[in-house]
Amino acid sequence: MAGAGPGAGGTQARGREPLNFAEFVRQAMHSAADQVEPCADGLVSIRARILAGSGVPWPQALALSVYWLGPKRKA
């Protein structure tokens, strides 16, 4: 997906070879976003909240979700 999109054109990316501006933006955003690492237990929270939304008391919803999917959420 080399960038030929809006704003395309040469630019000097600080000490590197000139890049297509769109490609430069793409690379910068990917490299910044790659540093974001979500917690491993997102599915536990989602599952527990779905159960809780269907009327299951929160402690049971969480216990069951942890039982299936672990790991235990750290405070």
Add this chain to the structure above:
Amino acid sequence: MRAAGREKDSTHDGVLSRLYQQVTELHEARFRMDYDLAKGLERYRAWLGDQTEAPAAPVAAGPDSEGAGAGLDAAEDEQATVILTAVSVEAVMPDTFPASGTVRAEWSADRAVVELYSEHYRALVRLAALLLRDTPTAEEVVQDSFIAMHESWLRLKDTEKALAYLRQVVVNRSRSVLRHRTVVDKNLQKPAPDMPSAEHGAFVSLERSAVVAALRDLPERQREAIVLRYYADLSEAEIATAMGISRGAVKSHTARGMSSLRAALEEE
């Protein structure tokens, strides 16, 4: 009468609390930091599959009842069965004994959540983090989106549509969070209304990128269009769906945003 009710509630809370403690203590070894989530997912997928193929099968012990590498001994398994049965299984897993006609849709919703989570959760959190510059809030927004998708599954019934729906909800909720943040920050008279507060420390690493920092100063629509185009690599049509605007508007927001971004970066 009220006192009796309070006493009943208190007993109920006590029972729930003991239940939670028992379940977590029983499986402490499985839930350590080095717990293998991928195996947990596999077990859950297998369990969902078993339920699809054999709806009448007993489910009280959850995925481990099949003995799929859970690493539990028989006594622990039996104890788990007893505990889970005690908390009214049909209330905990409404898709286990549902009314006829809703069975498959309910199962599919659970399965869709698992499958889409495995493939897209991380990318969606990163997308939201670029919009919000705050990882914990980004995770919350994405989790909300999965829950909304689960609720809308009967209408979606398709993973492609569901993914588009997830993106749409992520963009809309991120926008709401930013607007709320702007109002709160205005009331607190902070100098930069769109800046996250100090507790949003997780975004610091994102801010190290000049491009991401410059994105902060763009109008929200331009920022969304650029992130969806250059981070999520979406087509104009997909961006239009995610943002709820026309393709022409997407082109315009992207072009203006890129132009402002280039000007901001060249100024530095």
